[in-house]
Amino acid sequence: MAATPVWSVDPRTGKQREQVALEATTGEVDQVVRAAHAARASLTDRRVRAALLRAAADLLDEAGPHVIEAADAESALGPGRLTGELARTTAQFRAFADVIDEGSFLDIRIDHPDPAATPPRPDLRRYKLPLGVVAVYAASNFPLAFSVPGGDTASALAAGCPVVVKAHPDHPATSELCASVLHRAAEQVGVDPAVVSVVHGFDAGVALVKHPLIAAAGFTGSVRGGRALFDAAAARPVPIPFHGELGSLNPVVVTEAAAAERAEEIGAGLAASVTLGTGQFCVKPGFVLVPAGPGGDAVVKELTAAVSDSEAGVLLDHRMRDNFLAGVRERAALTGVDVPVTPGAGGEHTVSAGFLSLPAALLAADGEHDLLLEECFGPVTVVARYDSTDEIAVVLSRLPGNLTATLQVSAAEAAGDGDAAALLDRLTPLAGRVLVNGWPTGVAVAPAQHHGGPYPATTSTSTSVGGTAIERWLRPVAYQTTPEALLPPELRDANPLGLPRRIDGLPG
CATH class of the missing domain: 3.40.605.10 (Aldehyde Dehydrogenase; Chain A, domain 1)
Structure with missing residues (x-):
């Protein structure tokens, strides 16, 4: 059987550019x-x-x-x-x-023998x-x-x-x-x-x-x-x-106080994060809980304006474009779902951004709307309007694992007033990275970064x-009662490589 060619394809036109390789047997x-x-x-x-x-x-x-x-x-x-x-x-x-x-990635630990320990401790060296x-x-x-x-x-x-x-x-x-x-x-x-x-x-x-x-x-x-x-x-x-x-839904919770204090900022920031890279970031905020009432209305108003002004974009391939359009149609057809800005086909090869909206009570009541709690890859998000913090808790309890979770709070809440700490505690089990008053798109390469989360975000x-x-x-390996001459250099007492280590439980 002839080997299958591998083609480079232009997503802007859907046309093949060049044959690059053959699929490996x-x-x-x-x-x-x-x-x-x-x-x-x-x-x-x-x-x-x-x-x-x-x-x-x-x-x-x-x-x-x-x-x-x-x-x-x-x-x-x-x-x-x-x-x-x-x-x-x-x-x-x-x-x-x-x-x-x-060198600390080697996690070198040396425990010298201690016959008086219970149980007695032999010489142990691990890296x-x-x-x-x-x-x-x-x-x-x-x-x-x-x-x-x-x-x-x-x-x-x-x-x-x-x-x-x-x-x-x-x-x-x-x-x-x-x-x-x-x-x-x-x-x-x-x-x-x-x-x-x-x-x-x-x-x-x-x-x-x-x-x-x-x-x-x-x-x-x-x-x-x-x-x-x-x-x-x-x-x-x-x-x-x-x-x-x-995959990840990356939920966002906007408190009532935050919406009242800075609705325009939150709506604009959300729109920018959802549409960044045509919605093709793994940390795109795909589900947002906002309060019912004037503050939430103001957030949605700004989100509507900002998303409406965004330009149509090209997805990475036409299969993803088809899946995006089908996913939006299926979600928009659910009972009680409104479409303030319709996401869809921006042109023959592009898609336009938008968002869906519904009362959070529909998500808390039954499983009919579970599809809205699954990632839809592309420039779309779901806005759920809640009536109480109890409703937030019920909806969050139904979410799968995520890469990120975000909490938008007011200045007073950031200083410790209100329920912000309790909401943060509810969000923390859902994600590997928890943000306050930020947006999840953008993953810094830093020693303290964590890009992962409970399943299905990661395995x-x-x-x-x-x-x-x-x-x-x-993988760790420990050497027990091993003569100095036989040990790897990393584990010898003289530390010839000058590596950071813990010796008998202390830095050394």
């Missing part, structure tokens, strides 16, 4: 994974890994104009947005190089080792920062794990271009280029997660696709960790953004 996936497995030794030295990440960042910056041109042609995200995304991408590489240099080859499933909506050169790749390489990326079909040319840049970086610092490889095709993605030499996987995409791969990872003879980001408790994302690709 199961045999080809096997060859790529085995080559990556054999290349693990070239990532053993932490200094080499840090040099690789910095070289990758530098070369991506140098190739920036070509990378941005390719990504825009395949995603229609625009040079401005992609310039920022490339800067974020290279910043991630440099940030993980700093994580390697600093973390790389898992092995990591499968990365690229995201559609971030062709750089969550794709071939994205955070999963950067963090896995930082941990010492080679990476095989299953490229997203929406940006195959960008994927190949970025892979070539990473290969040049590897060659520049003397690392086997097989530490980063790319495969294409649905079947290749399935074969990848099932390969016995794949030690872990990272995924960003849909609930349906991610859950299928998660189940496959768990069903293997030797199950592996699967860190999947699947694990780990973060995919920030320095601690490296923890996904490591």
